[in-house]
Amino acid sequence: MPDARFQPLPGFRDFAPQECALRNYLFQTWRRVAHRYGFVEWEAPTIESTELYLKKSGGELPTQLFRFKDQGERDITVRPELTASLGRIAAAYQREYTKPLKWFEIGSCFRYEKPQKGRLREFVQFNADILGEGGEGADAELVALAIDCMREFGFTAEDFVVRISDREVWLRYAAEHGVPEEKVPDFLAVIDKFERDRPEYCQEKLDAFGMKREDLVAFITNPPAGCSPRFDAVYADLQARGLEQYVKLDLYVVRGLAYYTGLVFEIFDKGHHLRAVAGGGRYDGLVATLSNNAVDMPATGFAMGDAVIAHLIEACPAARALRDAALKAAACDVCLVLAASEMRPQMLGLAAALRDAGVRVDLPMAPAKLGNQLKRAEKIGARHAVIIGAEYPEVELKNLSTRTSVRTTPEGLLEELLGDGE
Amino acid sequence: MPDARFQPLPGFRDFAPQECALRNYLFQTWRRVAHRYGFVEWEAPTIESTELYLKKSGGELPTQLFRFKDQGERDITVRPELTASLGRIAAAYQREYTKPLKWFEIGSCFRYEKPQKGRLREFVQFNADILGEGGEGADAELVALAIDCMREFGFTAEDFVVRISDREVWLRYAAEHGVPEEKVPDFLAVIDKFERDRPEYCQEKLDAFGMKREDLVAFITNPPAGCSPRFDAVYADLQARGLEQYVKLDLYVVRGLAYYTGLVFEIFDKGHHLRAVAGGGRYDGLVATLSNNAVDMPATGFAMGDAVIAHLIEACPAARALRDAALKAAACDVCLVLAASEMRPQMLGLAAALRDAGVRVDLPMAPAKLGNQLKRAEKIGARHAVIIGAEYPEVELKNLSTRTSVRTTPEGLLEELLGDGE
Numbered sequence: 021m022p023d024a025r026f027q028p029l030p031g032f033r034d035f036a037p038q039e040c041a042l043r044n045y046l047f048q049t050w051r052r053v054a055h056r057y058g059f060v061e062w063e064a065p066t067i068e069s070t071e072l073y074l075k076k077s078g079g080e081l082p083t084q085l086f087r088f089k090d091q092g093e094r095d096i097t098v099r100p101e102l103t104a105s106l107g108r109i110a111a112a113y114q115r116e117y118t119k120p121l122k123w124f125e126i127g128s129c130f131r132y133e134k135p136q137k138g139r140l141r142e143f144v145q146f147n148a149d150i151l152g153e154g155g156e157g158a159d160a161e162l163v164a165l166a167i168d169c170m171r172e173f174g175f176t177a178e179d180f181v182v183r184i185s186d187r188e189v190w191l192r193y194a195a196e197h198g199v200p201e202e203k204v205p206d207f208l209a210v211i212d213k214f215e216r217d218r219p220e221y222c223q224e225k226l227d228a229f230g231m232k233r234e235d236l237v238a239f240i241t242n243p244p245a246g247c248s249p250r251f252d253a254v255y256a257d258l259q260a261r262g263l264e265q266y267v268k269l270d271l272y273v274v275r276g277l278a279y280y281t282g283l284v285f286e287i288f289d290k291g292h293h294l295r296a297v298a299g300g301g302r303y304d305g306l307v308a309t310l311s312n313n314a315v316d317m318p319a320t321g322f323a324m325g326d327a328v329i330a331h332l333i334e335a336c337p338a339a340r341a342l343r344d345a346a347l348k349a350a351a352c353d354v355c356l357v358l359a360a361s362e363m364r365p366q367m368l369g370l371a372a373a374l375r376d377a378g379v380r381v382d383l384p385m386a387p388a389k390l391g392n393q394l395k396r397a398e399k400i401g402a403r404h405a406v407i408i409g410a411e412y413p414e415v416e417l418k419n420l421s422t423r424t425s426v427r428t429t430p431e432g433l434l435e436e437l438l439g440d441g442e
Numbered sequence: 443m444p445d446a447r448f449q450p451l452p453g454f455r456d457f458a459p460q461e462c463a464l465r466n467y468l469f470q471t472w473r474r475v476a477h478r479y480g481f482v483e484w485e486a487p488t489i490e491s492t493e494l495y496l497k498k499s500g501g502e503l504p505t506q507l508f509r510f511k512d513q514g515e516r517d518i519t520v521r522p523e524l525t526a527s528l529g530r531i532a533a534a535y536q537r538e539y540t541k542p543l544k545w546f547e548i549g550s551c552f553r554y555e556k557p558q559k560g561r562l563r564e565f566v567q568f569n570a571d572i573l574g575e576g577g578e579g580a581d582a583e584l585v586a587l588a589i590d591c592m593r594e595f596g597f598t599a600e601d602f603v604v605r606i607s608d609r610e611v612w613l614r615y616a617a618e619h620g621v622p623e624e625k626v627p628d629f630l631a632v633i634d635k636f637e638r639d640r641p642e643y644c645q646e647k648l649d650a651f652g653m654k655r656e657d658l659v660a661f662i663t664n665p666p667a668g669c670s671p672r673f674d675a676v677y678a679d680l681q682a683r684g685l686e687q688y689v690k691l692d693l694y695v696v697r698g699l700a701y702y703t704g705l706v707f708e709i710f711d712k713g714h715h716l717r718a719v720a721g722g723g724r725y726d727g728l729v730a731t732l733s734n735n736a737v738d739m740p741a742t743g744f745a746m747g748d749a750v751i752a753h754l755i756e757a758c759p760a761a762r763a764l765r766d767a768a769l770k771a772a773a774c775d776v777c778l779v780l781a782a783s784e785m786r787p788q789m790l791g792l793a794a795a796l797r798d799a800g801v802r803v804d805l806p807m808a809p810a811k812l813g814n815q816l817k818r819a820e821k822i823g824a825r826h827a828v829i830i831g832a833e834y835p836e837v838e839l840k841n842l843s844t845r846t847s848v849r850t851t852p853e854g855l856l857e858e859l860l861g862d863g864e
Contacts, residue, residue, distance in 0.1 A: 261791060
């Protein structure tokens with residue numbers, strides 16, 4: 021446990037090397053899968069003009085901003101999310117890239133949340149977005165990417181489900197049931213809370229629309245065939261990829277934010293113990309809003325946070341095994357151990373040669389007992405120790421997992437280590 | 443050029459995919475070399491209590507802080523540098539790690555600089571530090587890491603030099619020339635500006651110490667042999683690694699900051715056109731200061747910024763060639779091209795199979811003309827196009843650099859592409 025006297029601010033996290041290695045495992049996995057899907061990375065400034073975020077957001081976000089006046093009296097905000105910057109930057113650069121844009125981002129976001137368990141004030145989001153393509157093919161590509169991120173972490177259809185919904189189904193339902201246009205957001209808000217509200221309270225809210233809760237339950241449980249042609253198209257697309265077992269039509273999902281326009285989705289662990297692992301959907305009007313109508317591009321995207329996925333991995337043995345193997349592979353290859361102090365120059369020369377060849381090498385920077393040097397080799401997770409004694413250039417190569425040793429030369433060492441899957 | 447209507451705040455940068463790829467090339471190179479040296483990555487919170495930075499810093503830093511009151515009336519600062527957090531986190535976690543600690547970090551830092559060319563308000567630093575080892579072996583390991591970062595970028599001894607100095611030489615000089623202890627910082631400040639000040643102005647400042655500028659020039663130009671045993675030890679260490687041609691003893695270097703205690707160094711391009719590429723040194727007292735004397739560890743470290751190194755790469759043909767090859771290799775492997783729309787499900791199935799095998803695949807998400815699809819393949823820098831027509835499962839694999847084509851099957855495709863150096 022870290023020393024409690026040296027804490028970060030509440031809601032902020034320190035990433036000492038072990039925590040950072042876990043974080044990097046998430047980043048590398050997201051990046052690898054995104055690249056496989058032909059997505060390219062972008063990065064937003066950490067601080068933007070507050071105006072940009074206010075343009076985009078309704079809801080509770082404005083009260084949670086790290087919003088300040090800078091020394092030049094500018095109203096600035098440390099970014100609470102990435103989509104506002106995405107819209108601005110895509111509008112600025114869209115002429116330089118062939119459309120549709122397939123862009124992803126991995127970065128810290130900041131919200132002044134009430135301090136409570138699992139609520140962070142600095143958290144990391146993986147965002148993937150497709151801009152400039154309004155058809156279901158883009159929605160399907162995006163859902164497939166989200167599914168493959170989960171698969172790459174080691175999760176199966178037993179572990180998670182992508183709940184897909186279509187806001188247009190609810191817009192049509194509202195219209196057919198006489199909800200006046202200005203009340204539609206309120207109606208969507210009732211659906212958004214449907215699963216979590218006590219039934220009586222939900223019914224109270226539905227009274228305003230002259231609806232019965234059980235009618236809605238029936239509609240959601242048995243949605244009429246063909247109610248969402250968009251979902252059907254996405255389903256068929258995923259089927260062609262062999263990914264249909266991960267998704268279901270689930271009209272409970274609405275997504276709170278006002279700007280979603282079509283297909284929306286959330287990923288949940290099947291135990292449903294945690295908040296959504298990921299969420300997103302189509303937001304066709306947002307780029308126009310953010311660019312003051314200068315640029316109009318249909319868009320669809322999702323975000324996946326680092327905290328929930330890290331917990332899920334910890335709870336799933338297959339995912340944990342994959343992660344631990346990756347962490348082990350990321351450790352040092354070789355720890356040099358100096359058994360004869362007069363051989364220090366030779367050891368340094370050997371370290372340089374190994375490193376030039378791409379081997380990850382640690383070494384004793386000051387005289388130390390042999391036992392302590394070997395202990396360090398173990399502690400840093402090195403796969404091998406190389407013991408350099410008076411008989412150099414003959415050295416001892418010790419495999420620290422199998423505990424076997426061979427005597428070899430610097431040249432033999434390189435062959436041995438580079439043949440090792442480097 | 444980006445559309446000027448959608449700018450970030452002054453001093454902040456947007457990383458659209460092309461800019462982000464350049465940035466990632468720097469990050470990957472730094473990470474790769476740091477791992478080769480057995481350094482492990484850590485990450486500081488982006489925002490810390492202001493007190494932490496004030497504890498550490500003198501000089502001009504306090505006036506440049508992005509310093510605010512948060513909603514809970516805490517005095518907070520968006521990090522201007524990483525060493526203060528390093529000291530705090532190392533103090534908190536040091537019992538869990540075997541010493542010496544070899545830690546690196548790559549992250550954004552924020553300073554409210556006057557807007558001028560090349561001065562950014564958000565910039566990235568690569569920081570590498572060794573904590574818990576006070577001997578010259580740690581200084582040498584650190585300098586070697588800095589040199590190998592430069593070599594990895596493609597720079598040679600023709601391009602850059604590591605100017606190493608030793609504050610103790612100047613402390614002794616000051617003592618021997620009767621500088622009273624409380625005036626030593628002022629004296630160091632004169633040396634720090636020695637090269638940049640007009641000679642007459644420099645002499646004016648030296649008058650206060652009863653020194654002649656030409657005596658100092660003579661001392662710096664011909665430092666007495668053995669004046670810095672620490673430099674001699676580092677030089678011998680680097681010689682054993684074959685890296686001595688990159689360094690020289692250069693007493694002009696002092697480093698402005700008050701907390702440096704021993705060996706200090708800066709990397710400059712030999713044209714000396716730009717600010718220092720990197721700088722650092724030993725700061726043995728700082729961890730104690732930051733931890734209110736609870737933890738005392740000797741420490742040495744350096745930082746390398748992203749902006750100067752990016753300019754140097756651009757100016758050096760060999761470095762540029764390395765970078766461009768890396769960027770090219772990072773692009774998409776394959777762009778699928780659909781020549782017969784009824785084959786869309788087959789195309790999606792093929793995409794899934796290729797991606798599952800680790801191939802980076804882009805595909806048309808909506809019907810598009812063959813010519814436009816091929817144009818996209820070129821524009822995104824894909825190495826191959828795979829044309830899927832009515833004769834599927836036979837497909838055409840087109841190498842977009844050699845412009846040659848072969849007809850093959852999905853199985854043949856996988857072999858062909860995975861044998862391709864994936």
